[in-house]
Amino acid sequence: MADKEEIKYLTEEEQQELIEKYDPEAGTRKLTGILGYIAFFGLLAFSLFQLYTAVFGVFTAQIQRTVHLGFALSLIFLLFPGNRKKRQKGKFQITWYDGILAVLSIGVGAYWPLFFEDLVMSVGRLTNLDFAVGLIAILLVLEATRRAVGLPIMIIAIIFVLYGIFGEYMPGFLSHRGLSLDRLVQTMFFTTEGILGTPLAVSSTFIFLFLLFGSFLIRTGVGQYFNDLSIAIAGRSIGGPAKVAIFSSALQGTISGSSVANVVTSGAFTIPMMKKLGYKKEFAGAVEASASTGGQLMPPIMGAAAFLMVEFIGNGITYWDIAKAAAIPAILYFAGIWIMTHFEAKRLGLRGLTKDEMPSRKEVFGKIYLLIPILAIVLLLMSNITVTHAALYSILISIVVGFINKAARMKFIDIIYALVDGARTALAVAAATAAAGIIVGIVTKTGLGLKLANGLIELSGGYLIPTLMLTMVAALILGMGSPTTANYVITSTIAAPAMILLGVPDLPAHLFVFYFGIIADITPPVALAAFAAAGVSGGEPIRTGIESSKLAIAAFIIPYIFVLSPELLMIDTTWLEVIWVVFTAMVGMIAIGAGVIGYWMRGMHWLERIIAVIVGLLLIYPESISDITGIIMFVVLLTLQYVWKRNNNSKPKISAQA
Known part of the structure; x- marks a missing residue:
């Protein structure tokens, strides 16, 4: 092969x-x-x-x-x-x-x-x-x-x-009086509505500090530790290297603001392991691309977009409200990839890593203290201190942990290099947020946001689902080739208002466009993260992008669910309700994963696959009737799979002589 x-x-x-x-x-x-x-x-x-x-x-x-x-x-x-x-x-x-x-x-x-x-x-x-x-x-x-x-x-x-200047020549509802060059310049640089607007404000405060925190974390050796910890936890299971890639990328995403960088740094190690085990090139690249892209959806950092979301939504919403709301969707996203790689490994009969290929678990778990800065920042963000102070304290904790780590003990020069590396990482974010400020300024001055929202609603006939579908397409297109922060600013300014006009609460609307803006990184034809993964695996880029989109199917489903039913975002729910939502959604992801891969305990007929996906959707949607129906159908499917497996295993083996 x-x-x-x-x-x-x-x-x-x-x-x-x-x-x-x-x-x-x-x-x-x-x-x-x-x-x-x-x-x-x-x-x-x-x-x-x-x-x-x-x-x-x-x-x-x-x-x-x-x-x-x-x-x-x-x-x-x-x-x-x-x-x-x-x-x-x-x-x-x-x-x-x-x-x-x-x-x-x-x-x-x-x-x-x-x-x-x-x-x-x-x-x-x-x-x-x-x-x-x-x-x-x-x-x-x-x-x-x-x-x-x-x-x-x-x-x-x-x-x-150009739209701001030549608005009077625009057709239909896009037309406006037009901005003089003098007024355009005044808005862009001499008010806080343009270049110096909210995106750059967040870049110049919160985002920079969290990028600096990520730089210090890398210097502590936590990046390599993520790989070692992932192998220690998941390496021996069926299709172990693929699960290592998922687990490692989810962790890397907490400190990385780039899907591509995450793909290459993690994938340089995990993709060859998957290929060695027997995964196809495109599937191996897709696992890494989808998992690395999902890192931008994972609290607490979320590619730094969470801090922008606080400013854009307003209405007293806190950072913790956003991180809490994003938790279940992010868990379901990674669970979906994990489940599908597991079924693919079972279908292909792939093993996990051998004992000789595994690192010493004693040594790996002996360095668990390297995760203290990440735990600290989560706890600090949950407390009543400001986001700025949470970042500062976390940087100090990272330095202390770096001094403790014997394998890569941090020196004073490492602190200097961490400061330099953090600033280097922030350059592109500052430029992107400044450019995004130009876009926001034009939208504000011309009223384009409301015009586009009304246009989308008119195009969809005023119905929510068609509006969501059009918004999804807009977010995917606008998100192509854009970094996380600029991506969110553009999509939330242009695409989210249509949903809000139809009565969708602010937080689900903003998370909806954020999700689809992010997964543009693995959605063909651009799919930068998938192309980077193909560069590591040697696979065909477009096929890698298609496989990535299949593995990331949760990201195409879950945003619709939490818009229709915000309970998935832990909005207005009790903890018992949250536990039930997580349980049914996880079971639903098992059914969807089996349906997409076409294997559960055995190969599945195309009709079984369709039914499995429908069952999964019923279970993910947090509503009593759909949950009960989905559980009954899931039990039936699971029973059929088990009975077939038992009967098949109980058949007498016919010897070669017979």
Whole structure:
């Protein structure tokens, strides 16, 4: 079998090349000499500024956000090449115009701090210098976004800018009076409704600190520990390496903000293991891609989008409300992948890892203290302290744990590198949220959100299910090629209002578009995470994307369920009701998994598969009649499978001689 060829693990250089190929955020220059020192200390200063304001309090909104933006833009133009294809690996290639753009970015970042009083007193009247600086800021944000995040979100932002300017020429309900260039610039850079709006506000406070927390966690050695712990727990079970990939990716997702990076770093280890065991290339890649993408849906971090959700929803909702609501759907998502890989392994007759292939469980569980920072941040976020202080305390706890870990003891220089790495990770997020601010600003000024919402409702005839389906398609398209934070900002601004107009509560509506924006990473034809997994497995990318979508079927079903019945989000329920919802939903995922794979205790007929999926849907939907009907049908299906297996096993074996 081709899939049982000699397994080759990717080197660190090969992993980095693959990440850079599919993740624009990773494609930075390797600067040397004086420019290398400038970039290094610039990143360090960026982190120190953010820590200073986290400890002593943020500056006025415009100052905090423009300084944050200035740091990010200037460092992006130093570190991210204008043309990634021409970048020579291992050599710095910085052009004269990169230097000019970096200097202009510093000027933009310093403008509000230097002229704060004058700008506040001007009451929206722009001088020629104000206009020039604001226009430059818009152009710098668009170019930095292209370099650090990718072309799709820059194109979307430009389309919205053009829509804002030429609105009077738009057809039908899209038409509006149009914004003058002067008013556009004023909105984008001299109010908190554009570039300096809510997305950048969250980036300049909460998101940066949690990215910094993730950077410190990696330095403690917790990333490698996730792999070891996953093998110790799941390695011996049927199809063990696939379950290791799921468990490890779920854990990695708590500290990673990138599906692609998660795929490559975890998959470089797990995908070859799955291929060695007998999984097909495409299925092995799909397991890793779907699990890694699901990491963005897993509390407590959720790709940093949870903090944006708090600001966007408002109405007194807290971070903990969102994390709690997202818990059951995330568990069901990973349970669905786990169940399907189990049935696939049974269908193919695959074993788990042998004792010799397993790490020492005693050694692995002896390092369980490495998980203390993650446990700490969950407990801190559940308490009454601010999100900012929760992140700060968790960083300090990570440092303490890093000093305790004998295998990779953290030194002072590691703290410095963690600060630098955290700032580097934040660059793309800052650019993406600034670009998202442009989109939000245009939507606010033109009333486009309400217009699109009414348009979607009119197109669906005013019915909820068709509206949800159209919203899903919109979220999948808007989410293609966008990082988690920008992805959520765009989909929640454009797609969620239609659902809210039809009476869907804010939290289910926002989680709905968030889910479909995230799984765009594994949905063909773009499917960046699936393509990255195919790069590791050697499989065909589109087929890997299709397999990923099958494994992630829970993500296509569950959002509809929690919109129709918010009990799945633990809204207005008791703990007994929550336990019952989780139990029936888990049983439902078993039925759906069996139906999708086509195997339970034996191969299933196509009619059985359809019935199994229907049974699963009945059980996931938290309603008494559907639960009772689903349980009865599940017991019938399970009994038929058991009886067949018993009868088949009890038949006398006919010897070869007979």
